[in-house]
Amino acid sequence: MTSISPISQLTAEQADAWHGVLAASLTSDLPGEPPPSPQQVHAQLTAGLDSRRLAWMATGADGAVTGVAGLRLFTSAGQDHLAELELHVHPEHRRAGTGSRLLAAARLAAEGEGRRSLIASTAGGGPGEVFCAAHGFRRVLTLNHLLLDVAQADDTAASAEHPGYTLTGWTGTVPGELAAAFATAKNAMNDMPTGDMDYGHQDWTADRVHRMAQVLADRGDTLLTVAALRDGEMAGYTEVVIRAGETRRALQYDTAVVPAHRGRGLGLWIKAAMLRGLRASHPGIGEIETDIAEDNTHMLAVNQRLGFRAHRRTCEYQLALTTA
Numbered sequence: 247m248t249s250i251s252p253i254s255q256l257t258a259e260q261a262d263a264w265h266g267v268l269a270a271s272l273t274s275d276l277p278g279e280p281p282p283s284p285q286q287v288h289a290q291l292t293a294g295l296d297s298r299r300l301a302w303m304a305t306g307a308d309g310a311v312t313g314v315a316g317l318r319l320f321t322s323a324g325q326d327h328l329a330e331l332e333l334h335v336h337p338e339h340r341r342a343g344t345g346s347r348l349l350a351a352a353r354l355a356a357e358g359e360g361r362r363s364l365i366a367s368t369a370g371g372g373p374g375e376v377f378c379a380a381h382g383f384r385r386v387l388t389l390n391h392l393l394l395d396v397a398q399a400d401d402t403a404a405s406a407e408h409p410g411y412t413l414t415g416w417t418g419t420v421p422g423e424l425a426a427a428f429a430t431a432k433n434a435m436n437d438m439p440t441g442d443m444d445y446g447h448q449d450w451t452a453d454r455v456h457r458m459a460q461v462l463a464d465r466g467d468t469l470l471t472v473a474a475l476r477d478g479e480m481a482g483y484t485e486v487v488i489r490a491g492e493t494r495r496a497l498q499y500d501t502a503v504v505p506a507h508r509g510r511g512l513g514l515w516i517k518a519a520m521l522r523g524l525r526a527s528h529p530g531i532g533e534i535e536t537d538i539a540e541d542n543t544h545m546l547a548v549n550q551r552l553g554f555r556a557h558r559r560t561c562e563y564q565l566a567l568t569t570a
């Protein structure tokens with residue numbers, strides 16, 4: 247008989263079991279994708295910006311962990327209506343009601359916390375889609391994941407002239423003198439297409455950008471940023487993360503161009519400059535993965551110019567919660 251238990255403080259042994267379930271689940275649903283390392287999973291379980299985490303584990307009669315559920319409760323003012331669910335059942339233990347029981351526990355907790363919406367990410371075409379539909383979730387966003395083969399990519403746009411604009415870049419946290427301008431530019435991400443998702447908004451301040459960089463540093467991740475500046479203002483920026491222990495694949499984080507500076511090719515410029523810099527500083531990195539909303543045509547065009555190719559899809563699902 248499977249039992250579901252809340253986990254208050256994950257022990258090292260439980261974190262290893264969590265990794266085991268997650269890696270088996272992802273390998274089953276995304277064959278060919280590199281599964282996360284134990285170190286990456288442990289880091290994800292402990293650190294998060296402006297959020298708290300709750301967790302549950304499903305254990306079989308023999309004591310083996312068969313499923314895991316994590317709930318991220320956002321704490322900042324623009325997102326404190328929202329909870330994000332991560333739910334995985336080991337492929338050998340699916341279709342036995344474990345996912346439903348883990349979801350019920352997480353849902354109850356989210357409702358108890360007064361949350362309005364529960365969001366979850368699933369592999370496009372995977373069992374998570376059917377499961378979510380069976381539990382009353384609604385599909386609110388489709389994200390196309392693209393991959394860039396760094397060796398084949400075209401970074402010539404990095405050499406373009408953009409009169410009045412200069413490029414800058416840094417590793418880790420933003421230099422102090424750019425922090426306020428960076429926070430202002432980050433707020434431009436709030437108009438990123440998020441479909442029908444009840445995503446809320448994030449208010450970036452200099453303090454928050456430093457805390458975000460610290461979360462990544464604490465995980466052992468490397469955060470690279472390239473930005474375009476004009477008259478002391480940040481017109482746009484792009485971020486790439488190389489996760490701890492990663493040798494091959496880098497992840498694209500934000501790319502944003504502030505509305506007043508759009509339509510001038512700055513998005514392509516900063517991304518091409520990032521690519522060029524990455525080639526020089528991290529020659530072992532062979533690919534960059536990005537995900538963008540399927541209706542984000544401008545960013546798609548920029549990515550195609552650089553050489554990004556369609557790779558896979560994820561779907562974001564949302565459940566309306568009943569709060570007391």
Ligand SMILES: CC(C)(COP(=O)(O)OP(=O)(O)OC[C@H]1O[C@@H](n2cnc3c(N)ncnc32)[C@H](O)[C@@H]1OP(=O)(O)O)[C@@H](O)C(=O)NCCC(=O)NCCS
Nearest residue numbers: 334335340341342343344345346366368373374376377380
């Ligand atoms: C989605 C997932 C958590 C489901 O776990 P599970 O323990 O198999 O789920 P349950 O047994 O509780 O399934 C409940 C219902 O969901 C539906 N369902 C789940 N998997 C299904 C599948 N592969 N095909 C068709 N229906 C499916 C069925 O209606 C099922 O009821 P039934 O078995 O009585 O027909 C599991 O497949 C998984 O870990 N997937 C990868 C991670 C993921 O997508 N997570 C996001 C979920 S929010």
